[in-house]
Amino acid sequence: MIAVDKCIVCDSDKQVSFGTMKNDPYYKRISGRTNYDVSYVACKDCGLVYQNPVLGEHEMEELYSEKYRSDLEDKHDRFLKQANYFREHLYPWITEHIHLNGEKSVLDIGCGAGTILMPFKDNGWETYGIEPTKNISEYGRQNFGSNIKTGFYDRYSYPDKKFKLIIFSHVLEHVLYPEKILHDIKENMDEESYLFIGTPNVTLPMMPGGILHGDHIWLFSDRTLKLYLEKLGFDIVVMDNWVPRGLRVIVKMSSNNADRQLNTQQADDYRAVKRLYKNIKLKEFEQFSKTVIVRNSVLVNKLCGNIDMNGIRLVKSREGIVNAVMATNDKKILLYKCKNPRNAASDIIKAIDLDGYKVIILFGYGLGYLPKVLLKTLREDQRLIVYEDNIPLLKSAFLYLNLLGFLNDKRVIIAINREKLISHLKEFIKETMTKDFLIMTNSLIDHDYLNRFKKIMDSL
Ligand SMILES: [Zn+2]
Structure with a gap:
């Protein structure tokens, strides 16, 4: 295991224990390992939640190249379903927020079987994918005709190639050295290129099974992700939360393209993040649910200050009837739908x-x-x-x-x-x-x- 002595977002060495998850299913797959506890800390300065200690490089390589996903039987329908989901929910969101003239090329890093790429391919994009897990990348190549490489991505994977769009979906939280990989990604971008990043939001822990487990090293919120990307020289084009998958953001390289100083006043209050998790009682919420937002609206609002998502509030109507209202943008949703x-x-x-x-x-x-x-x-x-x-x-x-x-x-x-x-x-x-x-x-x-x-x- 490797000890993490500094926060990757703000470089602070002040950390506080956040929680330990026992019997982690991913840790159990790694040969020779006898301790399956995953420990998380929160950075006291910016609020980033991260594993400490983390798996070593060899263990990571073993996990992702061989053992991440096991059997692929009966997965064909699941992959197609996944592709349809991305076609309906992700493809339109990305294409709505990017503006390209001419060539359309997309690279998906950690592409799995290439399900995100399918709608792009169907719409005339030149598609590329790279995926370290051997059986899945092989499956994608054979069954979906996607242009998929097997391997871990770095700046030498596609030398001198510039992609108009790079997709980095639910990979950031898994990699040991995210700063290095984000710098490498810039080598495959030019001033017109966009980078899409999806990652869980620690303040909206709504994925099935929760988000604290062995393969998730870095857990961002909208605030810490924004700080991190700006520090690494990216400008944010758009950012929001996609329930239940978490944060999604599109960035471009900033014009001066240099790392910046950051202002941690816009960071998370780590105590609020801890309190939120205490309220959620970690393992009790094994299934994701809107409930998590509903139940913690005040905290979620506090932590998701940059995102246009008003919380739940109680309102009293003229008849003296109380109802709970959730307002998102212009829409108001009554939690109790009956009139009386x-x-x-x-x-x-x-x-x-x-x-x-x-x-x-x-x-x-x-x-x-x-x-x-x-x-x-x-x-x-x-x-x-x-x-x-x-x-x-x-x-x-x-x-x-x-x-x-x-x-x-x-x-x-x-x-x-x-x-x-x-x-x-x-x-x-x-x-x-x-x-x-x-x-x-x-x-x-x-x-x-x-x-x-x-x-x-x-x-x-
Ligand atoms: Zn920090």
């Missing part, structure tokens, strides 16, 4: 027979309509457990709906985390000698509760 959530909650409760249950567990407090109506219908000997681990949401809902009465009702328990829920459930099981709970979810906000609950029940 209070009536909708009554309808739901009317449709359920609560009589036979001693304990009702409601996953998600939501904005309080469902729990409030639910409580009205409960007998004295029934109990209502509301599981809600989003404290800011709870607080604002209480504030708007004045639910002190709800809180003070002896039949109500609010479990604010998994441990509390488990201990309450154990008590009830002891008291009532049954595991026959009625489970409800306030699923407008979180669709993942039931899976999580199944795990909890299995643990009882």
Whole structure:
């Protein structure tokens, strides 16, 4: 392993432990390795999150040339699906933001089977790809006719060739020496060329399985990525977030093409990044979900200050009904789509027979309509457990709906985390000698509760 003593963005040596992921699946594939822990630190000056220590060069080479992706059976449809996804969602975005006269040539670095290149090829571009993983690059060459080389990219891969567009999609976070490779990329660019970079956003950790794992070394936010690219002599043409894949940015070489001094006042507050992860509870959110943004809107806004993405806020309409609104650009999206959530909650409760249950567990407090109506219908000997681990949401809902009465009702328990829920459930099981709970979810906000609950029940 190699220790990283300096931040690649701001050169600071001040770092603070960010988190350790156990039993990493990528580390497990490397021969001779017995320790599978992946440790991350955050830079105290700019907020970049990065692995420390990192795998050595030989281990990296072994991982990416042989062991990164294993069997390719039944992958054909998956590759075609991927190509269609890029055709619909990435190709139009890139071509909308670049302006070329004449020749159209594109190089995809770390191209896999060449799925990003396919729509470019279909639209008359001259396409090139380079990919270190042998079986995948071979598969792409044979099946999709893409012009793919097998190997690790550097400035000698395409000597003297200038591409009008270089794609560097979800590779930056994987490479040991990103500064070197970005300097090499400039050798294949001229003043007209564009570089596309896609990489996860540490402040929007929404990819399936999360983004902290062995193959991800550098985790940028929009701020740290901007600082880094400007420092290395690139000008940003456009940058945004592409849910759920993360940041995407198009840059050109800056006219003086030199490395610059950077201003870390525009950096991330590493404490805010850490807090965000604490809220997200890392492994509990195994599936990506808009929930992550919804639940952490204030922090996400704070961290994504450069991006036009307003957070969630609660609004009160004339009828006294509270709803949550997410505004992106000019569009406003109501999180609770029904016009009158209070009536909708009554309808739901009317449709359920609560009589036979001693304990009702409601996953998600939501904005309080469902729990409030639910409580009205409960007998004295029934109990209502509301599981809600989003404290800011709870607080604002209480504030708007004045639910002190709800809180003070002896039949109500609010479990604010998994441990509390488990201990309450154990008590009830002891008291009532049954595991026959009625489970409800306030699923407008979180669709993942039931899976999580199944795990909890299995643990009882
Ligand atoms: Zn830094």
